[in-house]
Amino acid sequence: NAGVTQTPKFRVLKTGQSMTLLCAQDMNHEYMYWYRQDPGMGLRLIHYSVGEGTTAKGEVPDGYNVSRLKKQNFLLGLESAAPSQTSVYFCASSDRRGNYGYTFGSGTRLTVV
Amino acid sequence: DAKTTQPTSMDCAEGRAANLPCNHSTISGNEYVYWYRQIHSQGPQYIIHGLKNNETNEMASLIITEDRKSSTLILPHATLRDTAVYYCIVRVAYNTDKLIFGTGTRLQVFP
Numbered sequence: 001n002a003g004v005t006q007t008p009k010f011r012v013l014k015t016g017q018s019m020t021l022l023c024a025q026d027m028n029h030e031y032m033y034w035y036r037q038d039p040g041m042g043l044r045l046i047h048y049s050v051g052e053g054t055t056a057k058g059e060v061p062d063g064y065n066v067s068r069l070k071k072q073n074f075l076l077g078l079e080s081a082a083p084s085q086t087s088v089y090f091c092a093s094s095d096r097r098g099n100y101g102y103t104f105g106s107g108t109r110l111t112v113v
Numbered sequence: 114d115a116k117t118t119q120p121t122s123m124d125c126a127e128g129r130a131a132n133l134p135c136n137h138s139t140i141s142g143n144e145y146v147y148w149y150r151q152i153h154s155q156g157p158q159y160i161i162h163g164l165k166n167n168e169t170n171e172m173a174s175l176i177i178t179e180d181r182k183s184s185t186l187i188l189p190h191a192t193l194r195d196t197a198v199y200y201c202i203v204r205v206a207y208n209t210d211k212l213i214f215g216t217g218t219r220l221q222v223f224p
Contacts, residue, residue: 042214090156101147104156
């Protein structure tokens with residue numbers, strides 16, 4: 001089925017470790033986004049991309065890096081994980097016109113101990 | 114983007130209409146009203162959006178007041194599977210900038 005796929009679904013990291021979250025979409029969408037959601041809160045935008053090779057900062061970009069080398073993939077990297085980065089991470093994509101809103105992935109639950 | 118205000122929680126009996134209100138008194142003329150929902154811990158799901166006319170799709174109806182300062186999402190026949198957090202968001206259409214999620218309304222549908 002068409003949509004947004006996130007890998008991995010779960011991960012436990014030790015403080016200081018690094019990892020990369022992968023987001024892949026097969027809808028030929030121009031725009032892609034990374035959000036985080038902490039317990040009892042709404043989603044907050046980390047970084048986003050409006051096209052291949054472009055990235056931009058969102059509301060809470062510190063401690064994260066992103067890359068969009070291919071149109072269908074958007075990678076989120078944590079260089080040195082901290083307990084404050086324990087969260088559920090959601091990737092989303094949308095077409096240029098945004099007529100049908102964003103399509104979200106099912107999330108990655110990350111715990112940093 | 115304009116800010117929205119929603120009730121923290123609402124209840125609705127199964128089979129009845131669920132009416133979820135949203136205030137957006139500072140909305141600008143070129144801002145649309147979007148509704149998303151998040152079931153349990155899944156990714157948010159787009160429901161509907163509109164500018165000033167009422168809109169309807171297979172999931173819901175959106176009623177926007179004439180002054181556009183408030184709107185109501187209507188789920189005509191709520192089911193247990195509609196239990197979720199519903200987010201009302203206003204933003205400029207085709208805008209590449211952030212989609213700002215508030216804390217939303219937690220809708221509980223009971224048997």
